[in-house]
Amino acid sequence: MNTNGGGPRTVSKPKVSDDETSSAVAGDERRSGSRVVDPVIESRDLDVYYGDDQALHGIDMDIPERQVTALIGPSGCGKSTFLRSINRMNDLIDIARVEGDLRFHGKNVYDDDVDPVALRRKIGMVFQKPNPFPKSIYDNVAYGLRVQGKDVDVDEQVHTALERAALLDEVEDQLDSSGLDLSGGQQQRLCIARAIAPDPEVILMDEPASALDPVATSKIEDLVEELAESYTVVIVTHNMQQAARISDKTAVFLTGGHLVEFDDTNKIFENPESDRVEDYITGKFG
């Protein structure tokens, strides 16, 4: 664990993956060895139960700042559960119970004095199915700003968020029309704009492209990579090519809620430690 892992956010380092284009295996090893990036989120021996069923077993993971961390694995492996335990969305499920530590800047978010509402204002979320509110495009993006009572120029913030979500050009003239009138891909980018408008530190994405066509998917993927310049992104995906394309780190969950391997994405896909991970990845590639 990092010596200063519990400290406040350090001044942002340029994203180390600038040299990604020159990536060779050796280079990657150097990267993973030398790179010291503060973990924003640290999971320590995290167990999650739904009633009597244990959905996650002792998860240890350090999620680095301003990078894309992908969570992959077969259905029911607990990757979404892990994602939802980061911003305590599992609190909304009556039978869910969490044990162990999940630290955000060193503070266990499951401590009694943590307000999940305040936590979720720092950790935004994008869901599997586009879920815009039945409100205007503008009001959708402004929603977070309004409930959080942020003292900002709402107009400006809405425009910036839409621009960052690569949606502004398409909707600039129809900000007053309903968010539900947009196409599925546009709706998902609207949801991303809505999540980043209040300027959270972390964005959690739960299979954000799985309900979209390939063109819309590639737009979302481009967007995720751009977002990682300003935000820490944790993305659940069942699409391994997607994880390989867009993530810096990859966590592989297998069978019943065990984290089998967590490492740099290139390492996972080119030279995984675990045979099971290799089987899973190569099996999928055929």
Place this chain on the structure above:
Amino acid sequence: MSDDDPMNITAGSSGSIDDRKNAAIRYVFFSCAFVTVLTTLGIILVLVQGSIEFFQHVSIVEYLTETEWSPVISPHSYGVLPLVWGTLVITIGSALIAIPVGTATAIYLSEYADPQVRKTVKPTLEILAGIPTIVYGFFALSFITPLIQRFYPETGTFNAAAGAIVVGIMIIPMVSSLSEDAMSAVPDDLRNAAYGLGATKFEVSTSVVVPASLSGVIASYILALSRAIGETMAVTLAAGMHPQITVDPLEPIQTMTAYMVQIGISDVSVGSIGYQSLFAVGLTLFVMTLSMNLLSLWIKSRYREEYQ
């Protein structure tokens, strides 16, 4: 029978029996539906016919603009406005009670209550709707009015306030139950989206769930109001039989329905103007409730949110 042949799937000679049976069943169902439609048409016809006779003696302008209603006792006057006023006072007064309480109840049941509590409270509320309205009338006379008299001793036995309050209580379950249905139909995806943005439960309820279910909620209001307009026994008992236009809720009033009760049980002779006025008032009432119900249907279809 050709049933022995497994390959025989044509109608054959036995098919005609099934055909006749099907046709018979079809006609039974059709006639049931037809009787309902016929009854409705018959009622409208009777109302319109009686009203036509009434309006042969009374001008429709007088009926709609005069402010005195005394069709039986001379000096005769045929202005329906005092009765409409009485109905409006009851309707608006009951709405002031039922809409806030009913909506808050619906939000509680849909967003806050444990599933176990919801399972108990919702049917209990719906039992309120099953109590005979005459019982509500006695409840107003024997409980609500004395309560009002404790604060305003000059209040009479019959007063508009007691009528409005009791009708308000009566229609709360309609508002809460139908609104709760609409709120529960809002997909959890929307709630999660709001929670994910750091909204509190109250904010999720008021700024996401209620707006998203607004068409159903408003439709429930209108149906409840339409019920208040048509409510008869409770208001006859509680609010009295004194047609007048007054803003004092402690005064007795008379609603259109209460007037119809009064004439219905009185000894006015068939064919008299007093008797015919029953049909005119009935038709007026029918037009009012019908337009409310149509409005409710229109709002529901026009503003229904489409969720993928």
